[in-house]
Amino acid sequence: MKKADRILKNREFSSIISQRHIVKTPSFILYWQPRAGKRARVGISVGKKLGNAVHRNLVKRQVRSMVDCIFQFDEDYDTILIIRPVYARHSYQENLEELRSARKRLGQTNRNKKGGTATMRSKWKILFLCGFVLMGLAGCSAPRGTDGKTKVDQIIASEKIEIPKSQVNTTEIGDETLKKEYGKLKDSDTITIEPTGFGATLSQSWFDGLIVWPIAQLINVFASWTDAGVGIILATLLIQLVVFAFTYKSQLASQRMQEIQPELTRIQNKYKDKTDDRSRMLMAQETQKIYQKYDIHPFGTILVTFIQLPIMMGMYYATMRASAVVYGSFLGMSLSETPIEAFKSLGTGSVQWGPIIIYLLMIVMQIVSLKLPQWLKKYDDKKNGVRRKKYLKENDNPMASTMNMTMYFTTAMIAFMYLSWPIAMSFYWFVSSCVRSLMQLYMHFVLMKKQQKKAA
Structure with a gap:
């Protein structure tokens, strides 16, 4: 075997074994993982049960010779070969x-799963592509004009209402007849908005009809009972509960993945400077035990990500188009204003503190909702008296640093975008972060009680 055909890194051993694609024989265990478009490789692990170092090296040379005879390195998957103690009882030819038989079974399994499991690695790319497509489709209609006001023909109303002309944009609408008619009105005159039907919104785009219209109408209905702010709170609660009902298992998997990150980090630090086969194998086994202990499956968070993205974009457009938000208010502040306008008021005689406070609370709760799983894990460790060994420190772990960087980058990106979005969106995201945090607490303590019952 050439060096380029071998798998040598611990993380690659761990990654392939964690995929759970396995073929077993009395003398061998074969794990495999798709490797589309790249030259296939093989990793070999010989345990101490096969004898001393001299004998293990002999076994490894024999297996490399077998691999050269059997394996074709132009295939589209990597393989890990684990040699079992039974190997020593058989002849080389046996x-x-x-x-050779196990290799054939592995090839058949790979072909059978090629249309399904083998494509899982590309799911994230597909999801990001779907996200960009959804945002592109959503961006086809611009609810606001260049003056920052909602276009009058984009307003979604649940009942007949009258709005002052000064609160809406009438110069950039698509209907030329209405544009001329509204042009004759004074700013103090009122414009009558008829109830917006589902069919009329769907004719503009499928995204507007299937996602924006229902959310906007929810806000309108709830706001008719109190005000626009409470309408957004109740609509957000209902949406989050519906999403939670459909994605409970995915969210639970996401919660678990975040909670076990310190454990995975400590395992990686434990074997950080060890490159021998036995250490690689032990690291992969310990990682696999963690996944099995918490019942975690790969790509368990895909469904949550896929559903949350269009809902967020739908809420963005709904807060600009819902009639209750266009002419409504919450605690005396207009929800159609943007945080950047409020920040511009700093240093003047009339500072708009309401939007600034909501915007800052949104950022704080976003960070809390992202950090909460790690805090809960530390709380459990402290409560259960779990002690960390010196070699298990995670301060210098690159994975932990990457996760923190990603978290803070995501928060910074949201904070930047929401500066120019209506304050209603900051209010929605603040309420959503609060709801997510409460759900994380619920899932964590419900899961912990179940584990305690099983242990008992």
Whole structure:
């Protein structure tokens, strides 16, 4: 075997074994992972049960010779070969035939799963593509004009209402007849808005009809009972509960993944400077035990990500188009204003503190909702008296640093975008972060009680 055909890194051993694609024989265990468009590789692990170092090196040389005879390195998957103690009882020829048989089974399994499991690695790319498509489709209609006001023909109303002309944009609407008619009105005159039907909104775009219209109408209905702010709170609660009902298992998997990150980090630090086969194998086994202990499956958070993105974009457009938000208010502040306008008022005689406070609270709660799983894990460790060894420190771990960087970058990106979005969106995201935090607490303590019952 050439060096380029070998798998040598611990993280690659761990990654392939964690995929759970496995073929077993008396003398071998084969794990495999798709490797589309790249030259296939093989990793070999020989445990101490096979004998001393001299004998293990002999076994490894024999297996490399078998791999050169059997494996074709132009295939589209990597393989990990684990040699079992039974190997020593058989002759070279018997082991060769057994490995050849296992190799055929592995090839058949790979072909059968090629249309399904083998494509899982590309799911994230597909999801990001879907996200950009959704945002592109949503961006086809611009609810606001250049003056920052909602276009009068974009307003979604649940009942017949009258709005002052000064609160809406009438110069950039698509209907030329209405534009001329509204042009004759004074700013103090009122414009009558008829109830917006589902069919009329759907004719503009499928995104507007299927996502924006229902959310906007929810806000309108709830706001008719009190005010626009409470309408957004109740609509957000209902949406989050519906999403939670459909994605409970995915959110639970996401919660678990975040909670076990310190454990995975400590395992990686434990074997950080160890490159021998036994250490790689032990690291992969410990990682796999963690996944099995918490019942975590790969890509468990895909459904949550896929659903949350269009809902967020739908809420963005709904807060600009819902009639209750266009002419409504919450605690005396207009929800159609933007945080950047409020920040511009600093240093003047009339500072708009309401939008600034909501915007800052939104950022704080976003960070809390992202950090909460890690805090809960530390709380459990402290409560249960879990002690960390010196070699298990995670301060210098690159994975932990990357996760923190991603978290803070995401928060900074949201904070930047929401500066120019209506304060209603900051209010929605603040309420959503509060709801997510409460759900995380619920899932964590419900899960912990179940684990305690199983242990008992």
